[in-house]
Amino acid sequence: MNALRGQMGLWKLHLAVIIIGAIAELIGIRKIPLGIGAILLLPLLYAFIMAALMNPNVMPKFGKFIGEKEVKAASPLIVIAIMPFIAKFGTTIGPAIETIIEAGPALLLQELGNLGTIVLAFPLAVWGLKMGREAIGATFSIAREPNLAIIADRYTLKSPEGAGVMGVYVIGTLFGTFIFAILASLFASIDVFDPRALAMACGIGSGSMMAACTGALTEVVPTMKDEILALAGASNLLTYATGLYAGLFIALPIVEKLYNATAGKRDLAAADNKGA
Amino acid sequence: MSDSVVAKETTRPKIDLVDHAIVLIIVCLVGLVMNTVGPAIPLMDGFMGMIVIYLISMAGLILTRFAPFYLPSVAWISLVGIVATLPWTPGSEWIVAQAKSVNFLALATPALAYAGFAIAKKEIEVAKHSGWKLALVACLVFLGTYAGSVLVAEAILKLQGI
Numbered sequence: 001m002n003a004l005r006g007q008m009g010l011w012k013l014h015l016a017v018i019i020i021g022a023i024a025e026l027i028g029i030r031k032i033p034l035g036i037g038a039i040l041l042l043p044l045l046y047a048f049i050m051a052a053l054m055n056p057n058v059m060p061k062f063g064k065f066i067g068e069k070e071v072k073a074a075s076p077l078i079v080i081a082i083m084p085f086i087a088k089f090g091t092t093i094g095p096a097i098e099t100i101i102e103a104g105p106a107l108l109l110q111e112l113g114n115l116g117t118i119v120l121a122f123p124l125a126v127w128g129l130k131m132g133r134e135a136i137g138a139t140f141s142i143a144r145e146p147n148l149a150i151i152a153d154r155y156t157l158k159s160p161e162g163a164g165v166m167g168v169y170v171i172g173t174l175f176g177t178f179i180f181a182i183l184a185s186l187f188a189s190i191d192v193f194d195p196r197a198l199a200m201a202c203g204i205g206s207g208s209m210m211a212a213c214t215g216a217l218t219e220v221v222p223t224m225k226d227e228i229l230a231l232a233g234a235s236n237l238l239t240y241a242t243g244l245y246a247g248l249f250i251a252l253p254i255v256e257k258l259y260n261a262t263a264g265k266r267d268l269a270a271a272d273n274k275g276a
Numbered sequence: 277m278s279d280s281v282v283a284k285e286t287t288r289p290k291i292d293l294v295d296h297a298i299v300l301i302i303v304c305l306v307g308l309v310m311n312t313v314g315p316a317i318p319l320m321d322g323f324m325g326m327i328v329i330y331l332i333s334m335a336g337l338i339l340t341r342f343a344p345f346y347l348p349s350v351a352w353i354s355l356v357g358i359v360a361t362l363p364w365t366p367g368s369e370w371i372v373a374q375a376k377s378v379n380f381l382a383l384a385t386p387a388l389a390y391a392g393f394a395i396a397k398k399e400i401e402v403a404k405h406s407g408w409k410l411a412l413v414a415c416l417v418f419l420g421t422y423a424g425s426v427l428v429a430e431a432i433l434k435l436q437g438i
Contacts, residue, residue: 003295007302014302017389018309024385025314042381043314044388051392058395066393074394079349080296081303081387086350087332088383090357091375094368106432116424121416129409138413142421145384146350153348157391166391167410168417179415183422193430201425205418213422235425244354 137164188220199228203235315379325377
């Protein structure tokens, strides 16, 4: 019952989350159309921004209601607040199990294509931009909600790895639809790839990313519209089912090993120099 | 030092189930408010859905604590969610129907609000330091993921000759 008393002492934090969250939900999903794509704004993003603006570390002037005690307590609460989300997630996978089995080898194996982020982004982040451990969170995945949960669970979102995944996450939420619309139209217009392959790849991100991606793709290849939508939908389902596990058991361990074998030694050397 | 922290992360943390049970109730109630305000799902439907979600989360936490091998709590919770809703699991239709009354984006809203409140001074320094870098890396993350999936799918389709 100590936990209950502890949480009661944090009534300000929980009240602020309820009010901010309710305002964010009332604003709802907003779309800012921009040429071929649209910037998609989601309630969870407003909630994050509003809470940040009430955070005394971000806005020292507003630091009257939320203090350092609430800031410290909020961190472990993120992990627990993500648990119901993950549970809900699981309940969407079970009913679709037969579709997932039927979807076939191409659908299954293209999930490994997600590792392309490690090939492209990791070298740039670690060697090109000399980033630290935030590179692990930033480049192990496409940084959607399940990947946030993986990092939150393993490192917490307050860690450098968490800052990395949150950075890519926020950019993805703000600009993901736009980026995916551009990617799909570029890949389709060069007329090299099978539209079915482009469609499967559309399912790798969030629902809104898939919408933007298939929207652009069907504009370029209107004769294959039904097939594109079906394959993208199946791939998205599969990403929901496998994304968490591919990130947890394949991508994250690879990125961790790569980092520790290369940049990790650089970090240690730098620490030794400072110590000496 | 950071290496040893990583190594220790793979050992099983001691989860206080009673503490988690209480905090999860609070978090689920906050989520229920979001579910009612945003997606406008009737309160009683959302309440039943949230009870199911709560029980799945707790079952996952119990497995995290007592299962013979260690998996992170999110993996266990997700697995419980999957098994509970498989077509051949008895009562799965009812569970699916209840869970449908809970909107997944509405559950993410409070988590991100807590995240906004949890921002520490150090993080702001990191953000200021690597803002444009992360933006650049993010663009390559999306490009790499999309291109990687296209290439693999293309290769398998060619191999299958379909």
